[in-house]
Amino acid sequence: YKPSESKIYFASNFEIKIRYDKPSKLTSSSSYDLVIISPKEFAEELNKLVEHKNSHGVRTFLKTTDEIYSSYPGRDKPEQIKYFIKDAIENYGIKYVMLVGGVKSIIYSKPRDHANYGEKGWYLPVRYSNLIADEPGYLCDLYYADIYRAGGEFDDWDSNGNGIFAEWSDVEGEPEDMLDLYPDVAVGRLACTSLKELKTVIEKIINYENNPFDEFKRILVVSGDGFLDQKDLDIRWDTKSLPNGKYTIYAQSMNAEGELGPIDKIEITIDKTKKTSLHFNHDDHLNPALKNGYPAPPIAEIVSVSNGDVLGKDDYVYVPSESEAYCNELFWWANVTYIDGVLYIRGKSYDPKPYGNLTSIHVWVENENGSVVFEDWRNNTEMYYEGEW
Structure with a gap:
């Protein structure tokens, strides 16, 4: 601003030059490892x-x-x-x-x-x-x-x-x-x-x-913490109003970048005239998406029901042991529960890569005609810090 002329001067463009000198290498009279x-x-x-x-x-x-x-x-x-x-x-x-x-x-x-x-x-x-x-x-x-x-x-x-x-x-x-x-x-x-x-x-x-042995410089040692600090998904599917028949439960996980993983699929039967038959199912290690190791796409795994199971006239509860479902005694993420016609759909959702501890999981159920009779989401579920492979 120039007061004598009552004018404000401004630059419409300008050029900046930056000079960068690389630092000299440190030297010392003595050096150590x-x-x-x-x-x-x-x-x-x-x-x-x-x-x-x-x-x-x-x-x-x-x-x-x-x-x-x-x-x-x-x-x-x-x-x-x-x-x-x-x-x-x-x-x-x-x-x-x-x-x-x-x-x-x-x-x-x-x-x-x-x-x-x-x-x-x-x-x-x-x-x-x-x-x-x-x-x-x-x-x-x-x-x-x-x-x-x-x-x-x-x-x-x-x-x-x-x-x-x-x-x-x-x-x-x-x-x-x-x-x-x-x-x-x-x-x-x-x-x-x-x-x-x-x-x-x-x-x-x-x-x-x-006294080094022959493989002294040729050994790779890998260790780590347990992986299943999974929160309980606690997805509740009320089957009381549904007719007897065959149904398919689907689950798919999505990571923070929007990448969708493979769909987990479980086929079951609703028949209120029969005895309930449910089995704990923990087999994501067999998922083809994991055959080449890690990292891999986000994984969804339903554990509270298995292929061929029957949702019948009886209530059923099963609590897997720690050897079957690590950390279940802390978060109850793997319990098999069917009470008053309500199936608690439980399982895992994880993103097997560094810092992949957050995922969202979509669970839906279709009848024999392919119509969706139930669906639910759990967003930003956390596999805790062990999700950071």
């Missing part, structure tokens, strides 16, 4: 492991927590350790971090003495997350591996700066932290609860690496 972090009471025993690792070409050094606490900043001890790891990456080029120390007593130690950490009861402190009320938080050594945010800034896991780490809520408007969660260094922990345990572990590591 692995740093071991432990309390000082474990240091003498760990020197044997340091010597062993170096003899195998893994450049290793030991740093005690006492040395870290006296030399590095931080709002608490886990943050001081994390700042040291950052320094070790930038000045020594480390790629691996071994944390040593678990709870001091599995009976008497208090594992969490602050919302953000466990310290007094631990040989080496842990960071806790702060989540919603139903899951108030859990310890997570990923904190020590996630050193940088995108762009290279130190990630303290307290992006909103309110002093509560790894904070998340399912209530809109509540404070939350935005976490990077991508590890910048490999971190593991020997959660030893005593010097005796540590000695045993070190002896086993040294013996294992000094």
Whole structure:
């Protein structure tokens, strides 16, 4: 704006030039592969492991927590350790971090003495997350591996700066932290609860690496948690007004991206003159969509009724065992229930891929003429965290 002329000048277009200089590669007089972090009471025993690792070409050094606490900043001890790891990456080029120390007593130690950490009861402190009320938080050594945010800034896991780490809520408007969660260094922990345990572990590591078997570098080990933390679908089909005859139950799942999976199909008979005959049915492992493994399309599986079953004149209830239906005793997702002419259609809906814990499932029933006599939806059903293959 130019007051003398009473005119406002504006640009109709403009050009921006950005110059980006690649950062120079960090150099140091000494470089290492692995740093071991432990309390000082474990240091003498760990020197044997340091010597062993170096003899195998893994450049290793030991740093005690006492040395870290006296030399590095931080709002608490886990943050001081994390700042040291950052320094070790930038000045020594480390790629691996071994944390040593678990709870001091599995009976008497208090594992969490602050919302953000466990310290007094631990040989080496842990960071806790702060989540919603139903899951108030859990310890997570990923904190020590996630050193940088995108762009290279130190990630303290307290992006909103309110002093509560790894904070998340399912209530809109509540404070939350935005976490990077991508590890910048490999971190593991020997959660030893005593010097005796540590000695045993070190002896086993040294013996294992000094006496490798033929397949030492050719083994793939896969482990994981159980999968069936499935909520009860609780779909209720009232058959009292329906005539005797043959019916087909269909189920199809859809994931968050709108992808539809294969249709599960169960053929049954309604005959109120006969005895009820129902059977638990858990066979999604035979689904052709899963023959090539994972990831795969979203899967629907009806378990509360089987092909050839009869909905008759009798009530029927069957509670599968844990060996038949994992976690059923927690969520009752697999119970077979037919009471007063109402069949409770239960089963699973899941999306077998990373972070595929949410699906919607459509269940419908057709008579012999192909007419839909019943249908229901369950939207955004959650297979809990184990759905994240």
